[in-house]
Amino acid sequence: MMIARALASALLSATLIAGAAVSAEAKDWKSVTVVTEGAYEPWNLTNSDGTVGGFEPELLKDLCGRMKIECKVVTSDFDSAIPSLVAGKYDVIMDALSITDDRKKVIAFTDPYAATPAVFVADKTGPLAKAPGTDTTIKLDTDARTPTMDDLRKAFKGKTIGIQSATVYSTFVTNNFKDVATIREYKTSPEHDLDLAAGRIDLAFDDATYFTAAFAKAENKDLGYTGPQIGGLVWGPGEAFGIRQGDADLVAMFNKAIAEAKQDGTIQKLSMKWFKLNVVP
Amino acid sequence: MTWLTLFGFGEKGWGGLLVIGLLVTVAVTGCALLIGAVFGALAAWAKLSPKIWARVAGDLYTTVFRGVPELLIIFLFYFGGSSALSSLGHLFGREGFIGVPTFLAGALAVGVISGAYQAEVFRAAFRAVNRGEIEAARAVGMPLLLRFRRIIVPQVLRFAIPGLGNVWQLSLKDSALVSVTGLAELMRTAQMGAGSTREYFGFYIAAAALYLVLTALSNRVVDLAEARVGRSFRRRLA
Amino acid sequence: MTGMLDLPFLLDVMGRLLAVLPMTLALFILSISLGAVLALTLTWMRVSGIGILDRVARAYVFVFRGSPLLVQMFLIYYGLGQFPAVRHSVAWPVLREPFACAVISLGLCTAAYSAEIFRGALLAVGDREVEAARACGMSGFLLFRRIIFPIALRAALPAYSTEMILMVKSTSLASILTVSEMTGVAQKLIAQTYRTMEIFLCAALIYLAINFVVARLVGLLEYRLSRHSRRAPVLAQVLHE
Numbered sequence: 114m115m116i117a118r119a120l121a122s123a124l125l126s127a128t129l130i131a132g133a134a135v136s137a138e139a140k141d142w143k144s145v146t147v148v149t150e151g152a153y154e155p156w157n158l159t160n161s162d163g164t165v166g167g168f169e170p171e172l173l174k175d176l177c178g179r180m181k182i183e184c185k186v187v188t189s190d191f192d193s194a195i196p197s198l199v200a201g202k203y204d205v206i207m208d209a210l211s212i213t214d215d216r217k218k219v220i221a222f223t224d225p226y227a228a229t230p231a232v233f234v235a236d237k238t239g240p241l242a243k244a245p246g247t248d249t250t251i252k253l254d255t256d257a258r259t260p261t262m263d264d265l266r267k268a269f270k271g272k273t274i275g276i277q278s279a280t281v282y283s284t285f286v287t288n289n290f291k292d293v294a295t296i297r298e299y300k301t302s303p304e305h306d307l308d309l310a311a312g313r314i315d316l317a318f319d320d321a322t323y324f325t326a327a328f329a330k331a332e333n334k335d336l337g338y339t340g341p342q343i344g345g346l347v348w349g350p351g352e353a354f355g356i357r358q359g360d361a362d363l364v365a366m367f368n369k370a371i372a373e374a375k376q377d378g379t380i381q382k383l384s385m386k387w388f389k390l391n392v393v394p
Numbered sequence: 395m396t397w398l399t400l401f402g403f404g405e406k407g408w409g410g411l412l413v414i415g416l417l418v419t420v421a422v423t424g425c426a427l428l429i430g431a432v433f434g435a436l437a438a439w440a441k442l443s444p445k446i447w448a449r450v451a452g453d454l455y456t457t458v459f460r461g462v463p464e465l466l467i468i469f470l471f472y473f474g475g476s477s478a479l480s481s482l483g484h485l486f487g488r489e490g491f492i493g494v495p496t497f498l499a500g501a502l503a504v505g506v507i508s509g510a511y512q513a514e515v516f517r518a519a520f521r522a523v524n525r526g527e528i529e530a531a532r533a534v535g536m537p538l539l540l541r542f543r544r545i546i547v548p549q550v551l552r553f554a555i556p557g558l559g560n561v562w563q564l565s566l567k568d569s570a571l572v573s574v575t576g577l578a579e580l581m582r583t584a585q586m587g588a589g590s591t592r593e594y595f596g597f598y599i600a601a602a603a604l605y606l607v608l609t610a611l612s613n614r615v616v617d618l619a620e621a622r623v624g625r626s627f628r629r630r631l632a
Numbered sequence: 633m634t635g636m637l638d639l640p641f642l643l644d645v646m647g648r649l650l651a652v653l654p655m656t657l658a659l660f661i662l663s664i665s666l667g668a669v670l671a672l673t674l675t676w677m678r679v680s681g682i683g684i685l686d687r688v689a690r691a692y693v694f695v696f697r698g699s700p701l702l703v704q705m706f707l708i709y710y711g712l713g714q715f716p717a718v719r720h721s722v723a724w725p726v727l728r729e730p731f732a733c734a735v736i737s738l739g740l741c742t743a744a745y746s747a748e749i750f751r752g753a754l755l756a757v758g759d760r761e762v763e764a765a766r767a768c769g770m771s772g773f774l775l776f777r778r779i780i781f782p783i784a785l786r787a788a789l790p791a792y793s794t795e796m797i798l799m800v801k802s803t804s805l806a807s808i809l810t811v812s813e814m815t816g817v818a819q820k821l822i823a824q825t826y827r828t829m830e831i832f833l834c835a836a837l838i839y840l841a842i843n844f845v846v847a848r849l850v851g852l853l854e855y856r857l858s859r860h861s862r863r864a865p866v867l868a869q870v871l872h873e
Contacts, residue, residue: 148576150589151586151589151590152586152588152589152590153589154589154590154592158589158590158591159411159586159587159589159590160590161405161406161407161408161410161411161587162405162410162411163411187576188576188578188586189575189576190573190574190576190582192574192819193469193472193574193575193576193828195826196473196826196828197473199826200473200476200477201476201480201493202476202493215823215824215825215826216826218825218826219826275810278819278820278823279819279820279823279824297730297810298810298812298820299810300807300808301589303588303592303594304710304808304810307594307710307713307714308710308713308810310713310714311710311713311714311719311728312713312719312728313713313728313730326592327592330592332714457840457843458840460794460797460843461797461839461840461843461844461847462836462839462840463801463804463815463839464801465815465832466832466833466835469828469829469832470829473828473829474829511794514790514794518790556752560748563697563698564798567700567701570700570702581700594710595707595710595714598703598706598707598711599707601700601703602699602700602703602704602707605698605699605700605703606694606695606698606699608698609697609698609699610694610698613694
């Protein structure tokens with residue numbers, strides 16, 4: 114174990130240096146580097162010519178015009194986005210990033226530019242197609258059990274539910290259904306659709322904006338919403354830009370621009386264009 | 395959209411980006427193999443040395459870089475490298491953040507891992523060299539360097555080529571993990587395509603096919619190299 | 633990034649990771665066993681001298697060695713499940729399970745690599761030894777058991793230990809099939825705390841420890857099998873006289 118210990122101390126000192134190297138300094142923001150995944154259609158996507166498109170890049174273009182700064186968009190993997198932001202590789206994360214308490218410990222957020230509901234999906238022809246509350250919309254503020262949730266718990270007893278790992282939705286589903294149903298966590302959303310189609314799971318729970326686009330695919334023609342669309346503060350304030358904690362001035366600049374874009378209907382226009390749904394918070 | 399337009403080279407086709415991704419994959423792996431050859435040769439020499447500290451250092455290097463998951467090493471070079479550079483920058487009065495280019499971080503990480511495997515290949519190849527031949531060379535009075543160049547290197551290379559072919563294969567697939575740093579190599583390009591068009595199977599199959607093309611080509615190269623360095627050894631096969 | 637070594641946090645992470653160590657070990661042991669059986673079959677096909685078997689084994693090795701394991705797993709698990717014919721077959725109760733699919737894809741992949749190692753080892757058995765044994769009247773299974781197998785095993789072990797270590801690390805991919813193994817749990821912890829390096833470091837130490845044990849065990853076996861040919865480090869005699 115000598116080897117292991119030597120490696121441990123070497124790696125630790127590397128992390129410590131990493132922590133110390135980032136210095137927060139007031140900057141005169143003329144240009145910012147914005148990182149996005151470029152693989153989360155319709156929020157952000159890559160076109161076949163390599164350019165980036167989607168709801169967020171179009172919104173960003175508008176906001177940067179208002180702030181009169183230059184915005185450089187780069188794409189990277191989602192898994193390394195937050196550590197890279199903290200390390201100083203980028204200035205802004207734009208990747209359908211929900212505001213959560215866990216994340217707030219590490220990075221700062223702007224005001225949200227979207228707040229999306231989430232919903233269960235099941236086989237349209239199966240026994241779970243019309244769970245209690247289908248075609249209604251409810252607003253929840255906490256994970257606390259409500260009568261609707263109790264109905265759903267009864268309906269989903271003994272079933273297997275698929276969710277995307279490490280999201281606000283996975284916490285919610287785990288808290289509400291862990292004792293009555295089996296929960297499987299997937300790395301990405303499309304994977305639970307594939308397993309739903311294969312019959313390995315009975316239900317999937319995810320963002321409504323994600324499913325709207327998923328349903329457009331021929332292979333998902335048998336899938337449909339079941340149970341109510343769930344919105345509200347249970348998902349936190351919504352999706353926002355992630356910015357380093359030291360850069361309060363940049364947060365303020367973005368907040369001002371987001372407020373203006375909300376006011377004059379720009380966000381709603383883009384939301385209807387990309388999601389066919391109004392997600393303005 | 396048919397597969398032909400999706401993966402073609404037209405306006406809507408991903409063919410162009412995938413081919414660029416393929417080239418980036420080859421470039422990263424090629425650089426990694428060269429970096430690894432340097433590290434690997436040094437480590438093999440250390441492991442065969444009579445000095446205990448050299449053997450321990452060599453063993454430490456190969457154990458750690460073969461035993462730790464590749465993803466961690468890539469992350470370490472990506473984040474650790476940048477912060478080391480930034481603090482170095484501070485020393486010289488440069489403020490702010492200095493990033494290691496993703497290509498460089500990726501090639502270095504995959505290269506150092508590759509070096510650990512190459513060390514084993516070189517060591518085994520060296521052991522396979524017939525000691526009688528080395529003794530014969532010494533007996534006719536060849537000096538050390540000449541002996542190294544004329545007798546040891548050609549034979550080590552000959553025994554090492556199949557093993558190096560395997561290491562190339564490994565590094566090729568390790569390079570797919572560099573996608574987490576956002577470098578648009580083949581795997582990341584396929585993932586971007588999949589996430590942007592929602593044609594998951596299409597893009598995964600396309601990626602697999604392109605990796606197979608690379609494998610087929612590299613197998614050819616290894617065969618040719620084997621035939622070339624094996625020229626003077628053919629009598630044994632006859 | 634607190635700037636201080638946060639020992640309670642590291643211990644907590646270690647505890648959570650070690651809790652799923654049995655899953656990682658199960659994936660490794662089952663897939664390496666499955667892979668070894670398949671690899672022996674493939675090796676036999678390669679050296680059988682029957683053209684079609686040789687061709688099939690070659691194609692198998694080419695495909696499974698030539699494409700990333702991540703892609704293979706994805707296609708085996710998510711891909712096969714999309715065919716109604718597969719879902720209605722007798723194999724479905726097995727293929728339905730993420731764990732079984734993970735073991736199968738890991739086993740199929742390691743079989744291709746191991747088959748090449750075994751074949752190389754078989755070629756390393758000298759003609760002289762085989763001829764000598766034949767001259768003594770050995771043949772068939774006895775020849776294989778007493779002469780060919782021990783020599784080939786010894787020749788295969790160094791490369792095979794590398795393959796085993798690669799497999800330990802490859803089990804980390806099983807998390808894409810929703811199997812809760814060590815890397816998957818580490819990534820979940822990272823998503824909750826964003827302390828990437830510290831958590832990955834803990835995971836790395838555990839993988840390193842497993843691999844250290846695997847390498848030592850194989851090394852021990854190799855040492856026992858090579859009693860007749862032990863010698864001092866060679867470079868000592870060649871370069872540093």
